[in-house]
Amino acid sequence: MTPRDLVDEALGGITARPARLVLTALGTVLGVAALVATLGLAQTAAGQVAGRFDAVAATHVVVEARTSEADTPVTLLPWDAEERVDRLAGVAASGTYARVAESAAVTTVPVVDPSGAARHDLAVVAASPGLIDALRGRVVTGRLFDAGHDQRGDPVALVGEGAAERLDLNRVSAQPTLFVGDTELTVIGIVTGVFHHIDLLDSVIVPNHTAERLFGLTGPEEVQIRTDLGAAQVVGGQAPVALAPNEPETLVARVPPAPGSVQARVEADVNALFLVLGAVALLVGALGIANVTLLSVLERVAEIGLRRALGATRRHIAAQFLVESASVGLLGGLVGTAAGVVLTVVVAAARDWTPVLDLRLAAGAPLLGAAIGLAAGTYPAWRASAVHPIDALRSAG
Amino acid sequence: MPDEAPVVELAGVTRSFPGPPVVHAVRGVDLVIRRGDYVAIAGPSGSGKSTLLHLMGLLDRPSAGTYQLDGADTQAMSQRERAAWRGRRIGFVFQAFHLLAHRSVAENVELAMVYAGVARRLRAGRARAALERVGLGHRVAFSPATLSGGERQRVAIARALVAGPSLLLADEPTGNLDSATAASILDLFDDLHRGGLTLAVVTHDEAVSRRAQRRVRTVDGRVEEGA
Numbered sequence: 001m002t003p004r005d006l007v008d009e010a011l012g013g014i015t016a017r018p019a020r021l022v023l024t025a026l027g028t029v030l031g032v033a034a035l036v037a038t039l040g041l042a043q044t045a046a047g048q049v050a051g052r053f054d055a056v057a058a059t060h061v062v063v064e065a066r067t068s069e070a071d072t073p074v075t076l077l078p079w080d081a082e083e084r085v086d087r088l089a090g091v092a093a094s095g096t097y098a099r100v101a102e103s104a105a106v107t108t109v110p111v112v113d114p115s116g117a118a119r120h121d122l123a124v125v126a127a128s129p130g131l132i133d134a135l136r137g138r139v140v141t142g143r144l145f146d147a148g149h150d151q152r153g154d155p156v157a158l159v160g161e162g163a164a165e166r167l168d169l170n171r172v173s174a175q176p177t178l179f180v181g182d183t184e185l186t187v188i189g190i191v192t193g194v195f196h197h198i199d200l201l202d203s204v205i206v207p208n209h210t211a212e213r214l215f216g217l218t219g220p221e222e223v224q225i226r227t228d229l230g231a232a233q234v235v236g237g238q239a240p241v242a243l244a245p246n247e248p249e250t251l252v253a254r255v256p257p258a259p260g261s262v263q264a265r266v267e268a269d270v271n272a273l274f275l276v277l278g279a280v281a282l283l284v285g286a287l288g289i290a291n292v293t294l295l296s297v298l299e300r301v302a303e304i305g306l307r308r309a310l311g312a313t314r315r316h317i318a319a320q321f322l323v324e325s326a327s328v329g330l331l332g333g334l335v336g337t338a339a340g341v342v343l344t345v346v347v348a349a350a351r352d353w354t355p356v357l358d359l360r361l362a363a364g365a366p367l368l369g370a371a372i373g374l375a376a377g378t379y380p381a382w383r384a385s386a387v388h389p390i391d392a393l394r395s396a397g
Numbered sequence: 398m399p400d401e402a403p404v405v406e407l408a409g410v411t412r413s414f415p416g417p418p419v420v421h422a423v424r425g426v427d428l429v430i431r432r433g434d435y436v437a438i439a440g441p442s443g444s445g446k447s448t449l450l451h452l453m454g455l456l457d458r459p460s461a462g463t464y465q466l467d468g469a470d471t472q473a474m475s476q477r478e479r480a481a482w483r484g485r486r487i488g489f490v491f492q493a494f495h496l497l498a499h500r501s502v503a504e505n506v507e508l509a510m511v512y513a514g515v516a517r518r519l520r521a522g523r524a525r526a527a528l529e530r531v532g533l534g535h536r537v538a539f540s541p542a543t544l545s546g547g548e549r550q551r552v553a554i555a556r557a558l559v560a561g562p563s564l565l566l567a568d569e570p571t572g573n574l575d576s577a578t579a580a581s582i583l584d585l586f587d588d589l590h591r592g593g594l595t596l597a598v599v600t601h602d603e604a605v606s607r608r609a610q611r612r613v614r615t616v617d618g619r620v621e622e623g624a
Contacts, residue, residue, distance in 0.1 A: 001511055001512055001514070002517070004517070005517075009511065012497075012499070012500060012504075015499075016498075016499035302495060303495075305495075306491075306495040307508075307512065308456070308480070308483075309454065309456065309483060309489045310483070310484055310489075310508060310511075310513075310556075311480050311481060311482075311483045311509075311512035311560075312480060312484075313480040313481075314476065314480075315477070316480075316512065390451050390456050390457060393456075393491060393493075
């Protein structure tokens with residue numbers, strides 16, 4: 001008897017009574033469906049938590065130079081850091097940041113006039129064109145500077161919303177002029193809404209090369225990167241290499257914690273109760289399979305006797321009933337998995353969530369059903385193999 | 398072929414069932430069935446003829462004595478060896494037919510080859526040939542439920558023949574059939590006998606035992622040659 005014969009005979013046995021097959025598998029279907037839906041919904045919910053509330057944090061990467069013991073950076077970032085980082089897959093936007101002056105005297109009029117416009121002490125920051133976008137900032141009025149301004153070292157500046165208020169600037173259409181010390185800059189835009197580096201809102205922001213030309217800046221201090229959702233870990237690993245191919249270890253990337261650890265905690269909380277319910281349903285399912293298989297053995301005593309007369313060994317008989325109950329379990333597991341996946345998707349759709357389901361769960365759940373069927377069939381299979389052929393053949397005669 | 402071993406050689410075979418009271422179903426039976434024999438084993442119920450058939454069919458083991466099947470000592474065989482010999486050397490025909498209701502006629506016949514170790518690709522052809530041999534070539538794809546009693550018994554006979562057994566053992570093969578149908582089954586047995594098959598038919602029906610070439614009577618667990 002080949003394994004294929006065994007499977008054929010077992011399938012022939014269980015498909016002989018389709019209605020009973022459905023009822024037998026029902027417990028396993030419910031149990032597996034409960035488990036899959038519970039785990040699937042927990043994963044989906046955890047994915048939503050990360051997606052909704054942590055999107056800003058989860059996509060924010062900062063690369064900066066490692067500092068020496070004297071708290072001074074051991075290396076400088078390249079001027080073209082933004083271009084290098086933008087080439088990496090998963091980067092949505094990036095830009096460099098460098099503090100030019102903690103506090104500089106800024107006025108809107110050139111002459112120092114005690115009775116005139118007041119002087120304000122504002123920070124001056126050098127940035128690459130992409131920084132505001134990388135920090136999710138936006139323009140209140142005017143425009144951002146671009147790569148052209150940067151390359152030419154044009155004397156232009158952005159002003160943070162807070163700084164603009166102090167300087168009494170609210171429109172830039174007239175291209176107002178700003179004096180940082182003696183240096184004259186044209187204000188082209190007012191920005192707001194940055195999620196990180198909120199100090200930018202109280203700063204004057206100039207292009208990198210403008211800062212190099214006018215204020216003697218030697219290089220960017222850090223690169224702010226906004227990544228696609230889920231790409232932060234990878235980008236954090238690649239960015240130092242892209243910025244300093246010869247000595248990436250001199251740079252340090254700050255990345256958000258891996259989402260897995262957060263999810264695992266959320267799942268553990270949500271799951272416990274439903275997993276217990278699923279396990280109970282599976283136990284009931286196993287008892288159902290055991291019960292019906294035992295009933296089937298008793299009903300099919302004559303068939304067992306016939307098979308023995310046709311040359312089946314006790315082992316053949318036991319194997320057939322084991323494969324039958326395992327097949328019922330597998331079938332229940334397959335249907336249950338499908339139902340669980342559908343349930344997860346439906347609930348996710350109803351709540352406008354993105355369904356998240358571990359493929360290993362979808363692949364493993366039917367096997368769990370098969371294992372349960374196999375375990376449930378052990379005792380009935382043993383009973384079947386112990387049927388004496390003479391009694392069996394006589395009983396139906 | 399005088400030197401050829403007999404198909405069945407029982408020597409001093411006894412089968413008793415532990416009681417209380419202890420029942421001696423078969424006592425000290427010596428019986429030889431040679432290749433090509435057609436033997437009827439007749440006797441009243443309780444005379445031990447069914448036990449004798451179970452012993453010959455390797456469904457039961459003697460309490461004492463020896464049983465050689467095709468010259469091989471069956472006492473020394475394990476449960477698995479006996480099952481294999483049953484599948485390959487013995488064809489059973491039962492009073493109750495014992496067909497699987499949910500399988501087609503052909504699948505019922507093929508079942509015998511599953512355990513006899515016949516390769517899958519050969520089974521369909523052999524099943525068809527066996528069904529044609531019993532006159533049911535036109536019923537291959539039918540369900541047993543749609544067949545008459547006589548046709549069902551012919552399917553069972555085809556199943557018993559398909560693995561090419563040394564011995565066909567029939568237990569009251571006509572017990573569930575009317576006399577006309579029974580006669581056609583007995584005609585089939587005659588045909589098979591003429592074709593060289595060795596048959597042993599257990600029956601309490603004189604009409605059945607008269608058709609055999611050789612008759613054995615069982616009385617109180619012993620056998621007597623002749624009618």
